[in-house]
Amino acid sequence: xxxxxxxxxxxxxxxxxxxxxxxxxxxxxxxxxxxxxxxxxxxxxxxxxxxxxxxxxxxxxxxxxxxxxxxxxxxxxxxxxxxxxxxxxxxxxxxxxxxxxxxxxxxxxxxxxxxxxxxxxxxxxxxxxxxxxxxxxxxxxxxxxxxxxxxxxxxxxxxxxxxxxxxxxxxxxxxxxxxxxxxxxxxxxxxxxxxxxxxxxxxxxxxxxxxxxxxxxxxxxxxxxxxxxxxxxxxxxxxxxxxxxxxxxxxxxxxxxxx
Amino acid sequence: xxxxxxxxxxxxxxxxxxxxxxxxxxxxxxxxxxxxxxxxxxxxxxxxxxxxxxxxxxxxxxxxxxxxxxxxxxxxxxxxxxxxxxxxxxxxxxxxxxxxxxxxxxxxxxxxxxxxxxxxxxxxxxxxxxxxxxxxxxxxxxxxxxxxxxxxxxxxxxxxxxxxxxxxxxxxxxxxxxxxxxxxxxxxxxxxxxxxxxxxxxxxxxxxxxxxxxxxxxxxxxxxxxxxxxxxxxxxxxxxxxxxxxxxxxxxxxxxxxxxxxxxxxxxxxxxxxxxxxxxxxxxxxxxxxxxxxxx
Numbered sequence: 001x002x003x004x005x006x007x008x009x010x011x012x013x014x015x016x017x018x019x020x021x022x023x024x025x026x027x028x029x030x031x032x033x034x035x036x037x038x039x040x041x042x043x044x045x046x047x048x049x050x051x052x053x054x055x056x057x058x059x060x061x062x063x064x065x066x067x068x069x070x071x072x073x074x075x076x077x078x079x080x081x082x083x084x085x086x087x088x089x090x091x092x093x094x095x096x097x098x099x100x101x102x103x104x105x106x107x108x109x110x111x112x113x114x115x116x117x118x119x120x121x122x123x124x125x126x127x128x129x130x131x132x133x134x135x136x137x138x139x140x141x142x143x144x145x146x147x148x149x150x151x152x153x154x155x156x157x158x159x160x161x162x163x164x165x166x167x168x169x170x171x172x173x174x175x176x177x178x179x180x181x182x183x184x185x186x187x188x189x190x191x192x193x194x195x196x197x198x199x200x201x202x203x204x205x206x207x208x209x210x211x212x213x214x215x216x217x218x219x220x221x222x223x224x225x226x227x228x229x230x231x232x233x234x235x236x237x238x239x240x241x242x243x244x245x246x247x248x249x250x251x252x253x254x255x256x257x258x259x
Numbered sequence: 260x261x262x263x264x265x266x267x268x269x270x271x272x273x274x275x276x277x278x279x280x281x282x283x284x285x286x287x288x289x290x291x292x293x294x295x296x297x298x299x300x301x302x303x304x305x306x307x308x309x310x311x312x313x314x315x316x317x318x319x320x321x322x323x324x325x326x327x328x329x330x331x332x333x334x335x336x337x338x339x340x341x342x343x344x345x346x347x348x349x350x351x352x353x354x355x356x357x358x359x360x361x362x363x364x365x366x367x368x369x370x371x372x373x374x375x376x377x378x379x380x381x382x383x384x385x386x387x388x389x390x391x392x393x394x395x396x397x398x399x400x401x402x403x404x405x406x407x408x409x410x411x412x413x414x415x416x417x418x419x420x421x422x423x424x425x426x427x428x429x430x431x432x433x434x435x436x437x438x439x440x441x442x443x444x445x446x447x448x449x450x451x452x453x454x455x456x457x458x459x460x461x462x463x464x465x466x467x468x469x470x471x472x473x474x475x476x477x478x479x480x481x482x483x484x485x486x487x488x489x490x491x492x493x494x495x496x497x498x499x500x501x502x503x504x505x506x507x508x509x510x511x512x513x514x515x516x517x518x519x520x521x522x523x524x525x526x527x528x529x530x531x532x533x534x535x536x537x538x539x540x541x542x543x544x545x546x547x548x549x550x551x552x553x554x555x
Contacts (some may be wrong), residue, residue, distance in 0.1 A: 001273070016553050024465055025465055025466040026466050027466055029464060075385070075552065079276050080387070080552045081549075081553065082278060082279050083276055087276065088277075089275050089276075090273070090276070091273050091274075092272055097386075098386045105307070108306055108309065112309070115302065116306055119299035119302050120303075120383060120387050120389065121387060122295070122296060172272070
């Protein structure tokens with residue numbers, strides 16, 4: 001893979017098998033086996049033959065309706081979901097923020113949760129302990145809240161801490177899935193600035209968001225996905241415009257077949 | 260920007276994700292990553308423990324009280340069933356049941372909390388890529404830390420017992436106590452191996468943990484906890500060895516109650532079950548763990 005690339009996706013397809021039947025229990029499996037019945041499954045093609053290169057320092061926005069495969073794509077880049085076909089090559093340290101407050105234990109203090117979140121993300125203890133105050137400050141936690149149980153936090157505070165932990169890792173590649181909706185306007189501005197800073201350091205950011213203005217504001221490239229396929233890849237304004245048309249009219253652009 | 264690009268080139272951290280069937284990922288990078296993130300497993304267990312007992316002052320005491328009270332109940336039950344026993348024999352039986360229960364509970368706690376670690380860690384699994392075996396490993400560490408405080412309690416009971424009934428079979432200090440760390444390690448490794456197996460099963464069949472709670476109870480009765488390993492003779496002794504915890508429990512009884520070293524058969528049994536459980540559980544778990552994010 002060329003050194004200037006952060007992520008290379010080659011002919012990626014991801015399929016899941018969903019169990020359509022009742023709950024997956026041993027009891028049901030035995031009952032079914034005794035009746036000679038087969039498990040009814042449905043295959044969902046979450047991503048279909050996607051090929052894409054992402055150079056270092058780019059900010060990619062992904063738009064698409066629910067079920068387009070955006071989150072699946074993010075998880076596959078992070079190495080969480082294995083490809084069914086194709087290959088993903090990633091060059092650099094990844095930090096993910098794919099679901100808010102992951103790994104957070106509400107009974108523990110913010111400080112404990114930050115340490116746990118950092119360790120889960122692959123930082124070492126000294127590294128993360130040295131950063132807890134910085135994280136708390138960046139997350140705009142009111143005085144003393146860092147040592148209070150997370151259950152006392154507002155949902156905004158919760159989201160801000162999660163975002164701060166993810167960016168504090170100084171990742172080469174930052175994956176954010178609907179993570180920017182957490183804060184208020186001032187935190188949003190702060191997080192945008194932080195991301196621009198990361199970007200200036202040649203770090204790569206991939207953002208999934210339904211807030212199309214965010215995509216236009218932050219990204220230098222956008223892709224639109226629909227039912228697992230890439231519909232459009234280009235400048236954010238152009239992609240967002242086409243996507244908005246699709247949302248209003250419900251038809252895909254005429255050049256879709258060519259993609 | 261070009262400077263940083265150069266830095267990135269220097270610290271190339273290339274990862275390739277490709278399709279897989281139910282086969283093992285490259286093991287050396289897997290174990291390297293596991294080792295690198297061991298602090299996460301340790302802290303996860305410490306924090307889970309902290310969160311669990313945060314609001315209850317008696318919390319940790321229950322860890323000791325629960326097996327202690329159960330041991331008393333089982334002891335009374337065994338005494339009634341046998342139609343009473345002499346006080347010397349009584350204290351030996353109580354000591355045997357107590358250490359057997361503590362040891363069995365250590366294994367049980369590894370297995371049952373490890374079995375739910377993957378399904379309970381759903382959000383973590385969906386957000387971060389890390390060797391999933393760290394989650395059951397963290398449960399094993401928790402189980403170990405919960406087991407440790409029971410040992411001083413046991414030693415206290417035995418010392419008091421010996422003091423009140425000097426004629427009892429329980430030995431004073433013997434060098435054979437040096438076998439104890441080895442036995443505890445075997446219990447931990449066997450428990451961890453089996454927890455990997457049941458954690459995987461629980462992802463596919465969500466009632467595994469329910470069945471496990473019944474299975475563990477039957478397993479307890481089939482293990483030399485409420486009865487002495489010496490009660491089995493001839494081919495019946497095979498019962499000890501087909502039980503993954505049989506050799507460790509019978510070694511425990513030998514060292515703590517008789518003050519002798521485990522027999523060579525027991526030692527081989529301990530090692531074989533520890534390695535066997537780890538290999539089978541590890542293979543089953545690691546070969547399927549990339550599937551977990553889809554199944555959860």
